[in-house]
Amino acid sequence: MIPVCPTTALPPGEAIRVEADEPIAVFNVDGDFYAIDDTCTHQDASLADGWLDGCAVECPLHASCFDLRTGKVSGPPAKIPVRTHRVVVQDGMVYVQPGTPADGAA
Amino acid sequence: MSPTVAVVGASLAGLSAARALRAQSYGGRIVVIGDEVHAPYDRPPLSKGFLAGTASLDDIALSAPDDEDLGLEWRLGTPAVGLDRLGRSVLLDDGSEVRADGVVLATGARARRLPGSEGLAGVHVLRSLDDALALREDLAAGGRLVVIGAGFIGAEVASTARRLGLEVTVVETQPVPLAGPLGAEMGAVCAELHADHGTRLLTGTGVAGLAGTGRVEAVELTDGTRLPTDVVVVGIGAAPNTEWLAHSGVALGNGALGNGVLTDERGATNIPGVVAVGDCAAAWSAPAERHVRTEHWTTALEQPATAVATLLGAGEPAPTPVPYFWSDQYGARIQFAGSRREGDVARVVEGSCADRSFLVAYERDGEPVAVLGMNQPRLFTRWRRQLRSPVPTPC
Numbered sequence: 257m258i259p260v261c262p263t264t265a266l267p268p269g270e271a272i273r274v275e276a277d278e279p280i281a282v283f284n285v286d287g288d289f290y291a292i293d294d295t296c297t298h299q300d301a302s303l304a305d306g307w308l309d310g311c312a313v314e315c316p317l318h319a320s321c322f323d324l325r326t327g328k329v330s331g332p333p334a335k336i337p338v339r340t341h342r343v344v345v346q347d348g349m350v351y352v353q354p355g356t357p358a359d360g361a362a
Numbered sequence: 363m364s365p366t367v368a369v370v371g372a373s374l375a376g377l378s379a380a381r382a383l384r385a386q387s388y389g390g391r392i393v394v395i396g397d398e399v400h401a402p403y404d405r406p407p408l409s410k411g412f413l414a415g416t417a418s419l420d421d422i423a424l425s426a427p428d429d430e431d432l433g434l435e436w437r438l439g440t441p442a443v444g445l446d447r448l449g450r451s452v453l454l455d456d457g458s459e460v461r462a463d464g465v466v467l468a469t470g471a472r473a474r475r476l477p478g479s480e481g482l483a484g485v486h487v488l489r490s491l492d493d494a495l496a497l498r499e500d501l502a503a504g505g506r507l508v509v510i511g512a513g514f515i516g517a518e519v520a521s522t523a524r525r526l527g528l529e530v531t532v533v534e535t536q537p538v539p540l541a542g543p544l545g546a547e548m549g550a551v552c553a554e555l556h557a558d559h560g561t562r563l564l565t566g567t568g569v570a571g572l573a574g575t576g577r578v579e580a581v582e583l584t585d586g587t588r589l590p591t592d593v594v595v596v597g598i599g600a601a602p603n604t605e606w607l608a609h610s611g612v613a614l615g616n617g618a619l620g621n622g623v624l625t626d627e628r629g630a631t632n633i634p635g636v637v638a639v640g641d642c643a644a645a646w647s648a649p650a651e652r653h654v655r656t657e658h659w660t661t662a663l664e665q666p667a668t669a670v671a672t673l674l675g676a677g678e679p680a681p682t683p684v685p686y687f688w689s690d691q692y693g694a695r696i697q698f699a700g701s702r703r704e705g706d707v708a709r710v711v712e713g714s715c716a717d718r719s720f721l722v723a724y725e726r727d728g729e730p731v732a733v734l735g736m737n738q739p740r741l742f743t744r745w746r747r748q749l750r751s752p753v754p755t756p757c
């Protein structure tokens with residue numbers, strides 16, 4: 257597990273990029289935390305820089321939307337989903353488990 | 363016979379229209395007509411990663427696996443040569459015709475050429491995949507490149523060629539590059555990227571002619587300068603592909619509009635059942651109080667949903683999209699959104715021009731109307747959103 261930050265450092269509507277083998281983006285959606293690959297599958301934008309809209313993030317470059325729960329892409333130009341990663345919140349800290357898909361993700 | 367929609371132009375706007383038809387529950391035939399033999403591909407990489415050799419043909423294919431389910435009938439490699447006056451039949455150059463109940467015009471634009479450059483080897487324009495393949499081959503030989511026109515495509519080609527190790531000169535007629543889209547002040551800032559990366563930029567001088575027999579040898583400028591060169595790229599803008607509509611009765615703009623297909627805000631042309639989208643369309647813009655032909659990727663992606671709704675008879679109000687485009691030059695990510703006019707005041711709100719990392723807001727009467735970012739994607743996205751006032755959707 258990689259420690260990300262204290263929960264208070266990632267308020268609702270915000271995202272943070274975590275360095276791992278492949279960088280990971282962690283989002284706070286109204287108190288629920290989600291983690292996906294940070295690099296867009298279209299080109300090389302950082303999804304942590306994107307726009308959070310409900311449970312989806314819109315890529316900051318060409319606006320493909322990825323579902324934070326499943327990693328699925330809902331519109332062009334990206335064609336490939338991103339991976340999701342399990343997030344664990346313990347004692348006020350946010351952690352990610354790289355490579356373990358989020359519960360309920362396809 | 364089942365109802366048919368003919369989509370003319372098999373690129374971003376055409377494919378987006380076909381997808382939108384299905385998304386809006388249209389169950390009839392969709393025939394997509396394209397003059398290029400290639401399946402739809404993405405143009406922006408043609409001056410960037412594809413030209414540099416870092417993006418493959420697969421990478422730039424527009425079709426996604428799900429598109430198989432759209433059930434499209436493709437007529438590739440077959441230019442449309444006419445539309446009958448009722449807009450009910452598209453004539454193809456092989457003599458056949460496609461009868462249709464609705465027609466989507468999505469024939470895009472083509473690169474303007476320099477008069478007198480025809481037939482001279484080593485002189486390129488860049489619009490299509492074939493153009494990019496030919497240019498890539500010429501650049502691979504190395505040597506000197508002259509780019510005529512310091513617009514976005516010219517600047518991107520210069521940047522890619524520098525990366526490939528060529529000696530590059532960019533020639534621009536205007537005193538300041540990109541002054542049209544960005545204003546003189548910010549155009550000048552973006553143009554400094556050329557010097558940063560060892561590209562020579564000559565402004566305020568026109569091209570008198572090209573020298574060479576068989577193959578280009580030099581570019582001659584109006585101020586008498588002669589630029590010996592191995593390759594020339596002409597990047598002086600694009601003209602809409604609308605000549606084939608000349609006798610169709612479809613209303614086209616005049617010269618200043620570049621002869622785009624005139625539409626209302628919902629993509630409707632003057633002929634019922636015929637809509638136009640993407641680079642070939644000059645759509646009415648209420649804020650601008652005129653028809654505007656927007657040559658942006660995002661417009662070609664988003665406009666078809668509205669135009670298709672028009673075609674299918676839905677009457678929701680037209681959305682008011684905020685124009686957006688990006689450009690990648692010398693590793694710098696440039697993004698612009700909004701509608702800038704002469705007189706708007708550019709204010710740096712973050713970063714600095716000298717650091718090549720900034721966000722600039724254009725203000726009119728104290729209100730932001732447009733935003734320009736260099737290497738500031740996160741902040742840019744937030745400003746871009748403010749311009750279009752977001753409506754959050756719950757999970």
Ligand SMILES: Cc1cc2nc3c(=O)[nH]c(=O)nc-3n(C[C@H](O)[C@H](O)[C@H](O)COP(=O)(O)OP(=O)(O)OC[C@H]3O[C@@H](n4cnc5c(N)ncnc54)[C@H](O)[C@@H]3O)c2cc1C
Binds near residue numbers: 468687
């Ligand atoms: C090199 C390059 C780089 C670019 N970079 C950027 C960028 O960084 N950012 C950005 O926002 N935009 C960029 N653009 C612009 C963007 O690619 C266009 O706005 C977009 O391609 C428009 O899509 P379209 O489908 O309307 O037209 P097009 O892509 O031009 O497609 C029209 C299609 O119709 C075909 N056609 C024409 N006439 C006929 C006919 N009579 N019958 C059948 N088919 C016909 C054409 O051959 C073409 O295949 C770039 C464009 C180019 C060329």
Ligand code: FES
Binds near residue numbers: 296297299319332333
């Ligand atoms: S880089 Fe994300 S959509 Fe293009």
